[in-house]
Amino acid sequence: MQRLAGLAVLGVLLVASGLPAAASDSWPQPRVSVYTADWQAAQAALPISPLSGSAADPWSAANALAREHFPAIARSPVPVLLPYAIGDDAHDRATDNVNPVTSYLSGFEPTRFFHAGPTGYDAGFILRPADIPGLSDIDYKNPIVVQISAFNLLYELPEPRGAVVLPAGDIARDFPGIRRQILEHTLRYTFERFGIPYAVSIQCYDGPQRRTRLSCRNADRIALRFLSALRVVGGNRIAAEPTPAPAPVARPEIQSEVFRYHPPGKLVAGTGMRASSGNSDRTVYARLRFPAAAAPAYIQTQAFRRRTGPVVASSPTSPDDGQRSEARPFIWRDNFCERRDFAVGQCPSGRGHQGQDIRGVSCEPGPRKRDCPANQDVVVAARDGMILRESWHDSFFLVVNANGERLRLRHLHMHPRRLDDDGIFSGLIVTEGQRLGTIGNYNRRPGLTTTHLHFEMQVPTRDGYVRVNPYMTLVAAYEHLIGARGQEEAPPATQTDEEASAAETAASPGGETPVPAAVIRTSAAKSVGAENTSRIKSHREKARGKAKRKSRGVGKISARARLAKASKRKSR
Secondary structure, eight states, rough: EEEEEOOOHHHHHHHTTTOGGGGGGGGOOEEEEEEEOOHHHHHHHHTTTGGGGGSOOOOHHHHHTTTTTTTGGGGOSSSSSOOOHHHHHHHHHHOOOOOOGGGTTOOEEEEEEEEEEEEEEEEEEEOOGGGGGTTOOOOOOSEEEEEEEESSEEOOOOOSOOOEEOOOGGGGGTTTEEEEEEEETTEEEEEETTTTTEEEEEESSSOOOOSSSHHHHHHHHHHHHHHHHOOEEEEOOGSSSOOOOOOOOOOOOOOEEEEEEOTTOOOSSBGGGOOOOOOOOOOOOOOOOBBBBSOOOOOOSSGGGGOOOOOOOSSSSSTSSOOOOOOOOEEEEEOTTSSSSSTTTTTTTTTTTOOOEEEEEGOOOOTTTTTTOOOSEEEEEESSSSEEETOOOOSSEEEEEEEEETEEEEEEESSSHHHHHHHHHHHOOOOOOOEEEEOBBSSSSTSSSOOOOEEEEEEEEEEEEEEEEOOHHHHHHHHHTTSSSSEEOOOTTOOOOOHHHHHHHSSSSSSOOOOOHHHHHHHHHHHHHHHHHHHHHHHHHHHHHHHHHHTTTTOOOHHHHHHHHHHHHOOO
């Protein structure tokens, strides 16, 4: 195995030297480690018969057979491991005994999602436990999705918080050094083979099995079956040639008069998980096309909107007189790692909001407008890539596999039925800027959340795909959308979170006298305390009155009287 050092990062040097990265002409890049495959060792693991009797290169022969089921396999720059008994398939074909591919997949079924490119491959399979002996006791309403990924580069991130590391068990005999853990509600087995990192993952919940939730205990049984069935089935040594790393994302020269944003990690005061702040990662992980088709667009908290006051931007028309309103500044606010009970390894507490909430041009907040209609603003593809979504999923990933870049971009709260109508299913290849749907308010059903797009970003690490803060990547994307660079808000160093929140509310044109956040919290606490005290007194008084009536015999009723009352109600 040959492992190359991480790439130098301009933005890291800027931050280390004390200069604000936002003042540079380009954004800080991620740090990655690059891996090179041992193709000789991988070739030794290819099935020997009957491919050895062919005059063709063994890799070409394997790819020719596997591409019937996995068309992009020859584009993979790393050896492809799949639960596919390619040797048995080749033997049966040599004897004119052709069978469906599912006969060689150990009960797994391939989905339309197989995506290979310059940095490796991703593949998706499903399993129906009711059809598999030994797994039929797993009561789960949908087929179970299993994913396998291989990478020739990994992103270097801080160690994730909240990972539950488990003993690998007997599977370690076949996969030396394999790691087993539960991280971000996903069971993961990660290992290296032929010098390349691989990851097998199944989404699950660390609790009892339910019809709507797969327990991690049962997910583990399926993962072990999947791992035991893995075989080398193809790959392309020529595609493994080094590819150039992407250039730093440059900033526009023009300064915007209206686009302002708070620094990353600067959450609304008091909204962090377990009193923690957010994630202050300034990295721009890739050059993206902003996912909302039109500007202006807003990144702001949706769960704690009442604490921020109205956020005002330039509007095409005024709702009062129909005339164009004056352009006024609006301020973005990071909400990654806000208070939510989701596992997120890069959040300070290990839990929090998993992405950024984006509101479109028709969702402009204001003093008299707290929400807006759904399905008005168009969502577009942020990059070229492939869609990952099965028909029963209410969200989807756009998977990006480009030179020196590997990303998964998750989109949530778009109506699943509309996604179905637009053909947003696994295997769909999309191009940057292509329409994907509209911003909605779907959360198990329409209207259970505000109208916004929940946008997540995941990158591959030694633990598999993990979530990172997409805030600065979206800032950079928005700058290119509007053709001007934004201005980062810089509150005084001595200003507390409460003072900053109060100052922002005071600057908002809401027409109300601002109240400092500390006063609001104190008043709210007193109000809640008084309300609880009153409620307790009321319960006590009722209990005392009931006891007195019982002692005097008041309120007692005979069985005959109860029957008379019941018959009277029936007659009515």
